[in-house]
Amino acid sequence: MLRKTRYGHPVSLLFIDLDHFKRINDTHGHAVGDDVLKAFCNIARKCMRSTDLLGRWGGEEFVILMPNSGVMIASLLAERIRKATMAYEFSVVGRVTASLGVAECREEESWESWLSRSDAALYAAKAGGRNQVIKDATHPGETGEAELLYLAYMRLGWRKAYESGHSLIDSQHRDLFDLANNLLTSVLGDRPDDEVVPQVESLVADLAKHFHDEEMIFRSVGYAAADEHAETHKSLIDHANNLVESFKQGELSVGELFNYLAYDFIAKHMLSEDRKFFSLIQAEFTAAG
Structure with missing residues (x-):
């Protein structure tokens, strides 16, 4: 955030939640649940760049901090992680999906506000059916606080x-x-x-x-x-x-x-x-x- 303020470098945050994770713990036990969390971390790391930072936020929630990345690039990574997770065959439990919220840090924004927008985008992804990426609007004046990530939203537009x-x-x-x-x-x-x-x-x-x-x-x-x-x-x-x-x-x-x-x-x-x-x-x- 300091680099963004000083040099104008964009920075984005991914908030990730493994869908229906409680069922895994309740059905197979916490040891199997821990294996799923570890496997997911390996999936995410293979999709990430060397400069991105992955952290466990709590339970089955994770965050990824992406320096030098606007919402378009962060959404690209989020979609790759979602698809890689969905395609992976987890030991014992089989298929697992993930919901992801994406938010780029705004000018003059506090950490709490940035995190809250990313969390709200994740909530919208889960409320909308799970196994999807939702990105928060880049600027406060944009219509729609969160929108489903379609390819059309990510195209480079000529003006x-x-x-x-x-x-x-x-x-x-x-x-x-x-x-x-x-x-x-x-x-x-x-x-x-x-x-x-x-x-x-x-x-x-x-x-x-x-x-x-x-x-x-x-x-x-x-x-x-x-x-x-x-x-x-x-x-x-x-x-x-x-x-x-x-x-x-x-x-x-x-x-x-x-x-x-x-x-x-x-x-x-x-x-x-x-x-x-x-x-x-x-x-x-x-x-x-």
Whole structure:
């Protein structure tokens, strides 16, 4: 929460409850119940990133703290945990499901408020039939305090406000949004790695081409920070290629890879750093007109 306040890094919380857990203890005993809790922890850890923190909140309830993650990425992890739990054959008891609530920490929010929203989202998931993910609204003014997690809610949406005024840059940015959304669809659908890898490689290749074209454009309009921006491009691509190799070697989850591509490339860079030279492009078009 301090990092969010100081640097603006998002942070999200997952509140998790194993469905009908009391029946397991009552039917099979507490020793079997403990085995189920341990098995669930192993399932969750396999879905998590190395920076995520898992803790037992009490009884059959768990929390996962996700640094550098907005509600979209946290919801992605929650859905992976839900599906992995549902697919697992637990010893003695067989199938077990989980309900999950997701909340991203808001600006100026207390820990108690953040936890309460996550808990309320979990309650909504259980009240709505269990074995589902509910995410709390990201901002207080959003309609609906909690909503069922459908794929449509998680898509990266293009807005007119993102446009630079340069047709090539804008068309490439929109194409990159589409590629990221296609990758997200594959991630949520648990598609095999041999289907995901070509999508990832295509996205990174298109990013590299976009960076090259963009550098030519912002140099042509006299962008003062052109060299620094180009160095940022090189660093991003180098890191992306390293992550792709780690993913191929099984050292990185597809969720963590998508988190970097969606957050660092799109949210932080395309929608923040790129906007610094948009005014120069727009001024040139105005002068030319």
